[in-house]
Amino acid sequence: MSVLAHLGVEITSSTDDSMDNRKRPAASPNSGSFVFWSSSFRRQPARVLIVEALPPWWSDTCTVLCDALDNFLSLACNLDGPSRIPLLSLYAVSRQQECVLPFVQVRGNLARLHSCVEELRSIPGEGCIKGAARGGELLRQAVLDSLQQFKQYIRHISTGNQTNNNLSVEITVVTSQPGPGIVRQLEMGLKDADLVSLKRLLVVQINSVGDWGQDTPSPETTYTEAEESLMLGTEVELLRMENSVFALETMLKAWLQEQGGDREHLHLLLPSPTDSPNPVCVKCDMQERLISPALIPLTPNLGVKTESVRDFLPVTKASANQNQPPQRLKVIKLLRADGLCESVLYGLPLVIRPTTCWQLDWEEMETNNNLFHALCHTLRGRDLFLLLQVEPAGGSGVYSHYVLQSSTSLSLLLKPVVSRELLLPCSMPVSPQDPVPDAMQTVQCCLTQLDEEFVFNPLSLTNNLYQHLKSRGLISQPRYPYRLQPAAVLRDQSQPPEGAKTTGSRQPRQVKPHSFLQQCEGHEVT
Numbered sequence: 001m002s003v004l005a006h007l008g009v010e011i012t013s014s015t016d017d018s019m020d021n022r023k024r025p026a027a028s029p030n031s032g033s034f035v036f037w038s039s040s041f042r043r044q045p046a047r048v049l050i051v052e053a054l055p056p057w058w059s060d061t062c063t064v065l066c067d068a069l070d071n072f073l074s075l076a077c078n079l080d081g082p083s084r085i086p087l088l089s090l091y092a093v094s095r096q097q098e099c100v101l102p103f104v105q106v107r108g109n110l111a112r113l114h115s116c117v118e119e120l121r122s123i124p125g126e127g128c129i130k131g132a133a134r135g136g137e138l139l140r141q142a143v144l145d146s147l148q149q150f151k152q153y154i155r156h157i158s159t160g161n162q163t164n165n166n167l168s169v170e171i172t173v174v175t176s177q178p179g180p181g182i183v184r185q186l187e188m189g190l191k192d193a194d195l196v197s198l199k200r201l202l203v204v205q206i207n208s209v210g211d212w213g214q215d216t217p218s219p220e221t222t223y224t225e226a227e228e229s230l231m232l233g234t235e236v237e238l239l240r241m242e243n244s245v246f247a248l249e250t251m252l253k254a255w256l257q258e259q260g261g262d263r264e265h266l267h268l269l270l271p272s273p274t275d276s277p278n279p280v281c282v283k284c285d286m287q288e289r290l291i292s293p294a295l296i297p298l299t300p301n302l303g304v305k306t307e308s309v310r311d312f313l314p315v316t317k318a319s320a321n322q323n324q325p326p327q328r329l330k331v332i333k334l335l336r337a338d339g340l341c342e343s344v345l346y347g348l349p350l351v352i353r354p355t356t357c358w359q360l361d362w363e364e365m366e367t368n369n370n371l372f373h374a375l376c377h378t379l380r381g382r383d384l385f386l387l388l389q390v391e392p393a394g395g396s397g398v399y400s401h402y403v404l405q406s407s408t409s410l411s412l413l414l415k416p417v418v419s420r421e422l423l424l425p426c427s428m429p430v431s432p433q434d435p436v437p438d439a440m441q442t443v444q445c446c447l448t449q450l451d452e453e454f455v456f457n458p459l460s461l462t463n464n465l466y467q468h469l470k471s472r473g474l475i476s477q478p479r480y481p482y483r484l485q486p487a488a489v490l491r492d493q494s495q496p497p498e499g500a501k502t503t504g505s506r507q508p509r510q511v512k513p514h515s516f517l518q519q520c521e522g523h524e525v526t
Contacts, residue, residue: 044259045170045199046087046103048146051120052175053094054135059125061176061206061243066121068248070114075421076256077110080295084256087153087169089146090116093135094123097142103153136185139173143190143201146171150197168199170259172251179205179238186236204251205240250425257288257424271449273442280446289343291422293400329402333387337405340385343426345403345415352404352412372410379406387417 051065052058076085083106090101101116150169175182182203190201241247268282354372355365379386386404405413434440 042082043262044084044086045168046089046150047085047255048089048091048150048169048171050091050093050139050142050146050171050173052135052139052173052177053092053120053123053125054176055094055125057125057176058094058123062121062123062125064243064245065174065206065248066117068245068252069120070117071245071421072249072252073106073113073117074110075253075291075296076106077108077113078296079107079256079291080297083107088113089149090120091142091146092120092123093138093142097138097145099145099149102149135175135177136182137189139175139182140186140189143171143173143186144193147193147195147198154197167197169197170200170202171198172202172204174204174206176206179203179240183236183238200237201235202237202239205238206243206248207240246420253423254425256291270443270446273445273449275445280442287426288424289426290346290418290424292346293416293422327390329388329390331386331404332389335385335387335403337383337385340403344418344423346418347416350414352414353410376406376410376412379404379412380408388414 049069053062085106087103088101088106089099089103092098092100100119101113104112106113147169154167173182173186182205186201186203239251241251264283265286266284268284270280270282272279354369357365360368378384385406388402388404390400390402392398399419401417401419403415403417405415407413435443
């Protein structure tokens with residue numbers, strides 16, 4: 001049974017300087033929303049979304065695009081941690097280009113952003129335009145206008161001693177026209193523009209039902225090889241995608257991922273090969289696979305915490321003295337074990353065993369053990385997992401899902417599994433070519449220096465945690481904490497009550513060990 005997963009860890013920078021985070025209280029290390037990120041989100045660019053709403057093709061893409069945008073913004077506006085989208089601006093290009101939303105902060109701004117999406121929905125999709133070239137010119141004007149507004153915004157907020165780390169902007173143009181033609185028009189129309197602050201320009205072509213015809217350049221978009229050499233310093237990228245809510249959500253969720261790229265994230269050190277004294281270093285980047293549910297401030301939470309059994313129990317209004325009902329997990333699907341990617345599992349696993357609750361009679365317990373044994377045997381024999389669904393806790397309306405894995409023992413392993421809403425885009429290409437022979441030989445030589453274990457034993461690993469905790473605790477705490485008393489208490493004790501007799505040989509009152517343990521541990525000691 002494998003208990004390891006590619007955890008989608010949300011990472012925060014403790015020194016995030018975004019304006020949005022300066023207004024929000026820092027999360028406590030003990031809170032569920034406190035997570036760590038080794039790289040910096042301070043280099044996240046501002047975002048501009050330019051939506052082409054030209055009739056009659058807008059009628060095919062309007063609902064899909066607005067639904068995807070509405071879903072995405074509902075998630076982005078409610079994420080804790082560092083600001084992943086510091087600024088957002090929205091343009092609509094119909095019979096004219098219009099700035100629907102100037103640059104605003106995303107977090108906590110859902111009401112305003114939702115109203116902008118509804119304004120997009122209200123743009124009529126009926127009618128016609130005189131040629132697609134007119135739409136391309138309006139898109140070029142929208143790009144230039146957004147760049148100008150970004151420069152003005154940065155100049156406005158960077159006055160005095162205030163500095164801003166988001167000095168670049170990424171522009172995404174969503175169109176239903178043939179993408180290559182739009183790319184050529186933008187390249188030719190922007191070749192003389194000031195693009196210093198532009199980090200990336202992406203054209204997203206939605207394959208809609210409307211037929212734009214063959215991608216043949218019009219007289220307005222023809223170009224020569226000499227003109228092609230005058231392309232932008234920041235190359236225009238083209239992305240084609242289907243007209244579906246999920247595809248557009250995935251495109252937008254790429255904005256939530258860390259956009260650094262200035263340096264690598266980690267170095268993987270392999271043992272030194274036999275012909276070299278230096279270790280082989282493989283430089284890598286990290287990519288988040290999912291949004292941690294801990295970053296979504298729901299009350300009650302998503303029900304996906306598995307740090308302890310107490311975290312897993314359902315949230316009820318019953319008092320602490322009343323017994324909470326058991327959590328109910330409904331099996332909704334069978335999964336092939338070899339068809340589940342570990343990257344969609346996260347959190348800490350919980351081992352599931354047949355209950356030994358004393359309130360069950362012997363006959364019921366025996367029947368339950370037989371059922372559990374049969375379930376384990378069937379799943380293991382058929383190499384299957386179970387997909388489980390937990391009903392919404394406390395009427396929140398939010399479902400959580402788990403995967404139940406089999407093992408060779410009489411136990412099962414429970415792991416949370418990500419849902420569509422929290423899944424981030426991740427490209428995992430498979431190379432059709434074999435590795436370069438020299439690199440292959442180097443890696444194989446390095447790996448032969450390592451010991452191989454057929455069965456992993458975690459007891460063979462130590463991380464020096466005990467020694468670290470002891471040294472830290474002894475340094476931070478006094479040697480005799482029970483002798484320390486507040487100054488007010490000492491003053492009160494130095495002045496005995498009126499009429500009380502004092503003697504010089506009277507010893508100070510000693511704290512009972514039992515009471516001291518109760519104070520330190522915070523629970524009843526037996």
